[in-house]
Amino acid sequence: MTATVSSVAGVSKSDATRNLIVQTALRLFRDNGYDKTTMRAIATEAGVSVGNAYYYFSSKEHLVQVFYDRIADLHRETVEPILASEPDFGERLRAVLLGWLEVATPYQEFGVQFFKNAADPASPLSPFSPESSPARDAAIGVFTEVVDGSDVKIAPDLRPELPRLLWLYHMGIVLFWVHDRSDGCTRTRLLVERTVPMIDKVVGLSRLRVLRPVTREAISLIQDLIPGVSR
Amino acid sequence: MTATVSSVAGVSKSDATRNLIVQTALRLFRDNGYDKTTMRAIATEAGVSVGNAYYYFSSKEHLVQVFYDRIADLHRETVEPILASEPDFGERLRAVLLGWLEVATPYQEFGVQFFKNAADPASPLSPFSPESSPARDAAIGVFTEVVDGSDVKIAPDLRPELPRLLWLYHMGIVLFWVHDRSDGCTRTRLLVERTVPMIDKVVGLSRLRVLRPVTREAISLIQDLIPGVSR
DNA sequence: GTCTATAGCAAGATAGAC
DNA sequence: GTCTATCTTGCTATAGAC
Numbered sequence: 001m002t003a004t005v006s007s008v009a010g011v012s013k014s015d016a017t018r019n020l021i022v023q024t025a026l027r028l029f030r031d032n033g034y035d036k037t038t039m040r041a042i043a044t045e046a047g048v049s050v051g052n053a054y055y056y057f058s059s060k061e062h063l064v065q066v067f068y069d070r071i072a073d074l075h076r077e078t079v080e081p082i083l084a085s086e087p088d089f090g091e092r093l094r095a096v097l098l099g100w101l102e103v104a105t106p107y108q109e110f111g112v113q114f115f116k117n118a119a120d121p122a123s124p125l126s127p128f129s130p131e132s133s134p135a136r137d138a139a140i141g142v143f144t145e146v147v148d149g150s151d152v153k154i155a156p157d158l159r160p161e162l163p164r165l166l167w168l169y170h171m172g173i174v175l176f177w178v179h180d181r182s183d184g185c186t187r188t189r190l191l192v193e194r195t196v197p198m199i200d201k202v203v204g205l206s207r208l209r210v211l212r213p214v215t216r217e218a219i220s221l222i223q224d225l226i227p228g229v230s231r
Numbered sequence: 232m233t234a235t236v237s238s239v240a241g242v243s244k245s246d247a248t249r250n251l252i253v254q255t256a257l258r259l260f261r262d263n264g265y266d267k268t269t270m271r272a273i274a275t276e277a278g279v280s281v282g283n284a285y286y287y288f289s290s291k292e293h294l295v296q297v298f299y300d301r302i303a304d305l306h307r308e309t310v311e312p313i314l315a316s317e318p319d320f321g322e323r324l325r326a327v328l329l330g331w332l333e334v335a336t337p338y339q340e341f342g343v344q345f346f347k348n349a350a351d352p353a354s355p356l357s358p359f360s361p362e363s364s365p366a367r368d369a370a371i372g373v374f375t376e377v378v379d380g381s382d383v384k385i386a387p388d389l390r391p392e393l394p395r396l397l398w399l400y401h402m403g404i405v406l407f408w409v410h411d412r413s414d415g416c417t418r419t420r421l422l423v424e425r426t427v428p429m430i431d432k433v434v435g436l437s438r439l440r441v442l443r444p445v446t447r448e449a450i451s452l453i454q455d456l457i458p459g460v461s462r
Numbered sequence: 463g464t465c466t467a468t469a470g471c472a473a474g475a476t477a478g479a480c
Numbered sequence: 481g482t483c484t485a486t487c488t489t490g491c492t493a494t495a496g497a498c
Contacts, residue, residue, distance in 0.1 A: 244481080245481075248481080248482090279482080279483090280482065280483045280484075281483090281484095282481095282482070282483060282484075282485095283481070283482050283483070286481065286482070287481095
């Protein structure tokens with residue numbers, strides 16, 4: 001409520017410092033990797049004291065959250081035009097996944113940290129944690145758009161579950177990507193190019209009578225076991 | 232080659248110390264969890280110096296590998312009788328998965344560490360790393376037995392890939408288990424109980440003519456992308 | 463409320479003497 | 481093979497300047 005002169009201009013001193021620390025941290029993370037980037041180095045490089053860095057970010061991992069958000073925003077921007085124009089489900093899905101790879105790949109080495117957190121249920125930075133729920137909901141939201149804005153034919157009871165399933169599928173791709181050492185992540189791209197048509201096909205087949213029982217079981221299982229993941 | 236007197240007896244001094252450290256570490260890990268067990272504590276409790284502990288185990292994580300092997304051995308033993316007698320594919324699979332949960336659950340808290348390693352492609356402790364390949368091959372071997380000793384009807388070109396796929400499926404269940412905070416891991420057990428019949432069914436359906444193209448694509452994709460995982 | 467400087471702890475890891 | 485001493489780094493704490 002106490003707006004300073006600079007905050008009226010939109011950039012308080014606090015914001016500036018916070019930003020400076022973030023920029024420095026992301027740069028060092030990208031250049032030297034997460035582990036080799038010490039809090040001391042971030043502080044020194046940003047020209048602030050260690051104490052000050054901790055004043056803004058309660059832990060080194062906390063800086064990772066900023067990275068997530070940055071990527072998510074970039075992703076959304078990148079993908080928006082395609083989602084606004086393309087009606088084909090497979091194409092939409094493909095664009096969203098390849099778009100993610102595009103914005104994330106410069107930080108790939110750093111992405112390991114993401115899955116180290118993902119693996120730890122206790123970490124607030126895990127994509128499955130309650131603390132991550134806004135970021136997760138936003139991510140799932142993108143897949144909701146993928147489904148809703150498309151002309152996909154789909155078993156009606158599968159439809160509401162599909163965005164969450166696609167998000168899980170995306171998590172799987174990210175896991176693969178983290179391990180992908182191929183040039184320009186060719187292998188991950190290949191994985192996307194070849195699994196998207198399969199998903200597309202399977203989603204369509206979900207309406208087949210032979211598959212109804214399996215589909216139904218799968219849906220009820222998901223509803224029973226994973227409700228916590230998206231709420 | 233320089234066999235000492237004691238190594239002739241089968242237990243060199245080196246072996247004894249190594250063993251002492253391992254026993255102590257596993258006990259402390261189980262009782263206090265991985266994070267709360269310090270190398271100092273392990274060393275002190277074992278009556279050796281910290282430096283000596285590091286002489287045998289180059290890092291704290293290195294001690295985790297010992298834990299893996301222990302679990303794997305126990306699992307194999309537990310599951311052997313069922314694999315020797317039960318012919319039904321679904322039952323075999325179910326027994327192997329529930330058996331794993333049984334031996335692993337006392338160390339569940341500790342299991343987080345497993346997936347932190349799994350997430351890091353650079354870690355030799357990752358189940359996907361070349362260094363883990365013996366342990367991984369052994370694990371996949373169990374699933375080979377599950378398939379080979381059963382009466383399962385299956386598309387012939389899927390058969391050789393199935394053990395690796397089942398291992399991946401198992402990894403997925405382990406990931407779920409690590410996050411499972413329910414009493415006695417009821418939720419994970421439920422996941423097994425309900426996905427095993429689905430797998431069973433889908434494996435059978437793989438022979439259906441409608442599904443042949445999808446199956447074939449899936450198989451060729453796996454062969455193209457994941458060969459490194461099992462070699 | 464923002465920031466510096468500095469001291470210090472805990473714990474993983476290493477160096478070098480013996 | 482083993483130990484002692486030391487280093488590194490994430491993180492905390494405090495005291496004080498503006």
